[in-house]
Amino acid sequence: MPSAFSFAVLATDGRARLGELHTPHGVVQTPVFMPVGTQGSVKATHHRDLEEAGAQIILGNTYHLYLRPGDQLIARRGGLHRFIGWPHPILTDSGGYQVFSLAERRKIDEQGAEFRSHLDGSLHRLSPESAVDIQARLGSDIAMVLDECLAYPASRNETAQSMERSVRWAERCRARFLDIHDGGGRDVDPTNRGQAQFGIVQGGVFQDLRDQSAGATIAIRFDGYAIGGLSVGEPIDVMYAVVADTVRRLPADRPRYLMGAGTPEDLVECVARGIDMFDCVLPTRNARNGQLFTSEGRINIKNARYAEDEGPVDPACDCYTCRTHSRAYLRHLYLAGEMTAGSLNTLHNLTFYLDTMRRIREAISLRTFDKFRQEFLRSASRLSLDS
Amino acid sequence: MPSAFSFAVLATDGRARLGELHTPHGVVQTPVFMPVGTQGSVKATHHRDLEEAGAQIILGNTYHLYLRPGDQLIARRGGLHRFIGWPHPILTDSGGYQVFSLAERRKIDEQGAEFRSHLDGSLHRLSPESAVDIQARLGSDIAMVLDECLAYPASRNETAQSMERSVRWAERCRARFLDIHDGGGRDVDPTNRGQAQFGIVQGGVFQDLRDQSAGATIAIRFDGYAIGGLSVGEPIDVMYAVVADTVRRLPADRPRYLMGAGTPEDLVECVARGIDMFDCVLPTRNARNGQLFTSEGRINIKNARYAEDEGPVDPACDCYTCRTHSRAYLRHLYLAGEMTAGSLNTLHNLTFYLDTMRRIREAISLRTFDKFRQEFLRSASRLSLDS
Numbered sequence: 001m002p003s004a005f006s007f008a009v010l011a012t013d014g015r016a017r018l019g020e021l022h023t024p025h026g027v028v029q030t031p032v033f034m035p036v037g038t039q040g041s042v043k044a045t046h047h048r049d050l051e052e053a054g055a056q057i058i059l060g061n062t063y064h065l066y067l068r069p070g071d072q073l074i075a076r077r078g079g080l081h082r083f084i085g086w087p088h089p090i091l092t093d094s095g096g097y098q099v100f101s102l103a104e105r106r107k108i109d110e111q112g113a114e115f116r117s118h119l120d121g122s123l124h125r126l127s128p129e130s131a132v133d134i135q136a137r138l139g140s141d142i143a144m145v146l147d148e149c150l151a152y153p154a155s156r157n158e159t160a161q162s163m164e165r166s167v168r169w170a171e172r173c174r175a176r177f178l179d180i181h182d183g184g185g186r187d188v189d190p191t192n193r194g195q196a197q198f199g200i201v202q203g204g205v206f207q208d209l210r211d212q213s214a215g216a217t218i219a220i221r222f223d224g225y226a227i228g229g230l231s232v233g234e235p236i237d238v239m240y241a242v243v244a245d246t247v248r249r250l251p252a253d254r255p256r257y258l259m260g261a262g263t264p265e266d267l268v269e270c271v272a273r274g275i276d277m278f279d280c281v282l283p284t285r286n287a288r289n290g291q292l293f294t295s296e297g298r299i300n301i302k303n304a305r306y307a308e309d310e311g312p313v314d315p316a317c318d319c320y321t322c323r324t325h326s327r328a329y330l331r332h333l334y335l336a337g338e339m340t341a342g343s344l345n346t347l348h349n350l351t352f353y354l355d356t357m358r359r360i361r362e363a364i365s366l367r368t369f370d371k372f373r374q375e376f377l378r379s380a381s382r383l384s385l386d387s
Numbered sequence: 388m389p390s391a392f393s394f395a396v397l398a399t400d401g402r403a404r405l406g407e408l409h410t411p412h413g414v415v416q417t418p419v420f421m422p423v424g425t426q427g428s429v430k431a432t433h434h435r436d437l438e439e440a441g442a443q444i445i446l447g448n449t450y451h452l453y454l455r456p457g458d459q460l461i462a463r464r465g466g467l468h469r470f471i472g473w474p475h476p477i478l479t480d481s482g483g484y485q486v487f488s489l490a491e492r493r494k495i496d497e498q499g500a501e502f503r504s505h506l507d508g509s510l511h512r513l514s515p516e517s518a519v520d521i522q523a524r525l526g527s528d529i530a531m532v533l534d535e536c537l538a539y540p541a542s543r544n545e546t547a548q549s550m551e552r553s554v555r556w557a558e559r560c561r562a563r564f565l566d567i568h569d570g571g572g573r574d575v576d577p578t579n580r581g582q583a584q585f586g587i588v589q590g591g592v593f594q595d596l597r598d599q600s601a602g603a604t605i606a607i608r609f610d611g612y613a614i615g616g617l618s619v620g621e622p623i624d625v626m627y628a629v630v631a632d633t634v635r636r637l638p639a640d641r642p643r644y645l646m647g648a649g650t651p652e653d654l655v656e657c658v659a660r661g662i663d664m665f666d667c668v669l670p671t672r673n674a675r676n677g678q679l680f681t682s683e684g685r686i687n688i689k690n691a692r693y694a695e696d697e698g699p700v701d702p703a704c705d706c707y708t709c710r711t712h713s714r715a716y717l718r719h720l721y722l723a724g725e726m727t728a729g730s731l732n733t734l735h736n737l738t739f740y741l742d743t744m745r746r747i748r749e750a751i752s753l754r755t756f757d758k759f760r761q762e763f764l765r766s767a768s769r770l771s772l773d774s
Contacts, residue, residue: 039723040716046727047711069694069719077695077715085711307456308464324434324472328464329427332456336426339726340433 004194005141005223007255013369015247015274018361021057021255023089023141024194025081028056030255030276031364033267033357034091035350036284039064040084043284044343045350047086053319053347054354057089057141059279062134063098067117067124071137079139079191091279092140093259094131094173100149108148110165128172132197136180139191144226145173147200152232159204166202167216173197174220196223198257204229205238207245214249224255227275231261240269247274264293264356265380268373271360283353287345290334293352295379299327301345306331319351320344391581392528392610394642400756402634402661405748408444408642410476410528411581412468415443417642417663418751420654420744421478422737423671426451427471430671431730432737434473440706440734441741444476444528446666449521450485454504454511458524466526466578478666479527480646481518481560487536495535497552515559519584523567526578531613532560534587539619546591553589554603560584561607583610585644591616592625594632601636611642614662618648627656634661651680651743652767655760658747670740674732677721680739682766686714688732693718706738707731 004024011018021028035042035050037058042050050058060080065071077083080090099106099113106115112127128146135143147166150159177197180188199222203209217225227246230239243258250256257277258270267278283293290301294314299306301313312322313330321330321344333341356376363372391411398405408415422429422437424445429437437445447467452458464470467477486493486500493502499514515533522530534553537546564584567575586609590596604612614633617626630645637643644664645657654665670680677688681701686693688700699709700717708717708731720728743763750759 039719039725041720041723041725041727044726044730046707046730048707064723068723069715073695073715077697077713083713083719084716085713308460310464320433320435326464326470326472328456328460329471332426332470333428336428336451336455338426338428339431339729340428342726343431343433343730 005196007224007253009252011365011367013364013367014272016271016360016364016369017274017276018364019255019276021089023057023196024192025087025089025141026056028089029361031267031271031357031360032056032277033353034059034277034279035353036061036279036281037084037086037090039068040080042346042350044288044339044346045284047084049320049347050350051088053351054358055088055350057091058086060090060092060138060140061098062092062095062131062138063126065092065138066095066134067119071134075137075139075189075191079137081139081192089141091142092135092138092144094144094146095126095134096131096146097149097260099126110168112146112169128169129176132173132176132180133188136177136188136190136192136195139195141192141195142224143177143195143197145170145197145199145222147202147228150202150204150229152204152229152234154204156206156209159202159206160209163202163204163209163213166200167213170199170217170220174199174222198222198224198226198255200226200228200259201246201250202229205234205242207242210242210246211249214246218249218251222254224257225250226257226259228259230258231266231280236266239266240273243270243275244273250274263380264353265377267353267356268360268376268380271364272369272373283349284346287349288342290341290345292345293349295352297379301327301331301334301341303331313348314352317348317351317355319348321348321351392583394611394640396639398752398754400751400754401659402631403658403747403751403756404661404663405751406642406663408476410444410583411579412474412476412528413443415476416748418654418658418744418747419443419664420740421446421664421666422740423448423666423668424471424473424477426455427467429733429737431675431726431733432671434471436707436734437737438475440738441745442475442737444478445473447477447479447525447527448485449479449482449518449525450513452479452525453482453521454506458521462524462526462576462578466524468526468579476528478529479522479525479531481531481533482513482521483518483533484536484647486513497555499533499556515556516563519560519563519567520575523564523575523577523579523582526582528579528582529611530564530582530584532557532584532586532609534589534615537589537591537616539591539616539621541591543593543596546589546593547596550589550591550596550600553587554600557586557604557607557609561586561609585609585611585613585642587613587615587646588633588637589616592621592629594629597629597633598636601633605636605638609641611644612637613644613646615646617645618653618667623653626653627660630657630662631660637661650767651740652764654740654743655747655763655767658751659756659760670736671733674736675729677728677732679732680736682739684766688714688718688721688728690718700735701739704735704738704742706735708735708738
């Protein structure tokens with residue numbers, strides 16, 4: 001199978017790695033943070049503002065796009081990149097996380113999941129094979145396998161059974177993926193021939209299950225490996241420990257993606273443990289709720305203390321919001337319910353996240369990452385300015 | 388009184404005029420459309436996007452800004468321009484229109500209006516004097532007098548009495564304005580020493596009352612004159628006739644502002660009758676509801692016919708939305724409830740309005756306005772593409 005996808009580690013500093021992902025839609029410098037564009041739009045943000053903030057790759061949610069406007073429609077329009085007008089790389093999840101979150105609206109068995117749409121109650125099935133098919137039609141640069149997502153906490157036994165099912169699903173996903181991309185006469189016409197596929201290591205907080213999952217998943221031979229099932233409520237030290245131990249099981253020549261994380265501190269700490277890729281709704285969702293990340297800690301823009309504060313959100317930030325507007329004005333926009341509160345705040349938070357990743361990459365290349373990390377965590381320790 | 392405000396007519400074509408408003412925050416080419424920035428933000432639009440769309444001057448609503456964040460706070464922060472980060476000209480209304488719209492929540496007498504805030508029910512008074520004071524604190528480049536706004540239809544007698552009260556209020560507004568700006572020891576410290584003040588001609592659809600109002604208002608000697616009380620439900624031909632007849636009563640060397648109008652066709656038709664300035668929520672509000680103005684008529688982006696339409700909103704438009712996105716994607720964003728639907732649509736509609744004004748100015752300077760007008764109205768006649 002010809003593939004436009006490749007990964008190279010350019011430098012290391014401790015366990016932290018500087019790398020490059022090559023995809024059909026361009027090169028991604030790692031470590032990288034991927035803003036979440038659930039429905040084909042990073043909420044409250046125009047693509048050009050994302051580019052300005054330094055976004056290299058965004059994430060699309062298969063569950064949402066499958067339901068609306070539909071993967072078939074998107075495929076007829078030439079794939080997700082073309083449909084949404086974003087010419088840069090895109091990663092899609094498998095849809096599993098959203099389906100599992102539907103709680104009473106879904107049933108899971110070995111074949112996959114049966115669920116009712118949150119939009120109209122209509123009945124749908126998601127299987128390992130259909131998750132691959134949908135993503136092939138969307139034409140993302142990186143597709144994820146369908147895995148089973150457990151709620152935290154789960155017993156060792158539940159976690160083991162679920163992990164084993166995820167491995168069986170991963171095998172089916174890989175088989176289907178190779179079948180489609182080898183052009184074997186399927187009814188699925190992929191809109192991105194250079195699409196890559198990542199496996200996902202599960203196993204909850206049980207390291208022997210993580211090891212077992214890693215071994216079995218690596219044996220299937222994916223283009224990259226994700227760590228799933230973290231950032232779901234476990235203590236932060238447990239998460240860091242699982243990341244550190246699991247990374248050691250992953251091949252050094254493949255990208256490592258920690259799904260759904262996290263705070264700015266989580267990014268720094270998990271880069272220190274060898275992670276290359278992150279995604280999280282935190283910067284965008286919190287922005288719309290008025291919580292802003294700054295080099296001096298987090299602030300809540302609705303706080304009365306900012307009513308007449310003429311300073312920018314973050315004196316160290318060069319984003320359009322910080323260059324143009326005061327905390328006083330942003331507080332006013334938030335309290336007045338203006339849509340521009342959401343978009344200006346989002347632009348700042350994404351800039352903070354993406355600029356943090358840029359600084360991380362710079363520090364690794366200079367082999368000063370440990371110093372950067374210590375200084376960053378000192379400022380992050382003031383993260384509750386307003387609480 | 389020293390004033391940085393002046394107006395010059397540079398060319399005419401029929402009754403249409405090409406002009407220049409000089410204000411403390413820059414020059415405005417007329418005829419001009421002013422996007423409405425009710426609460427200090429043109430809804431769903433960043434200032435730099437407004438600049439890109441060609442906005443020269445925006446409108447702020449005194450009622451909203453007085454209640455939140457408050458004119459005193461804005462004055463302490465250096466005035467409205469500085470508070471919101473918009474360095475270009477701003478016009479403020481008097482607050483009267485919003486207060487009169489409160490219906491059962493307000494009482495009017497000769498002194499002014501007593502009303503309850505739509506935010507918290509608190510009791511406030513707005514008088515001709517306080518409307519001047521608030522705008523002096525906001526520091527807009529152009530302030531409007533407080534006038535009485537009648538609902539349409541109103542009897543001749545009601546209209547006459549209301550118009551006469553508006554004239555009395557205009558005299559009080561002018562006296563207060565001159566008092567403040569001559570620096571006569573008031574407790575009001577204006578944040579814009581070069582502020583101008585416009586009078587408003589009332590009189591409903593009764594031309595003799597309009598004539599009487601124009602005469603009395605001009606006698607007070609304002610920096611410019613508005614036509615109020617139109618675009619409130621009267622037939623379009625009546626509006627055009629009142630505009631044409633009223634403009635003839637206004638001095639040729641002062642700017643003429645038609646308040647609250649209108650559709651793109653209204654702009655062209657009223658420029659043809661001698662109007663220089665317009666404001667309206669139509670392009671911004673309709674954008675958020677999915678109605679888009681194009682060179683080929685209006686479209687409703689939620690219409691199923693656009694589900695797979697790869698074309699831009701308007702092939703003749705060069706805005707970011709039209710350069711980047713298809714009708715199919717914009718329809719998806721609208722149906723998915725994404726905030727970017729509102730902001731992308733707004734950017735397009737404002738560009739259409741502002742570009743129409745630019746083309747009007749060009750046509751006047753080339754003395755081809757009548758030809759432009761005929762062609763524009765032919766395309767506008769297809770305005771119900773989707774209805």
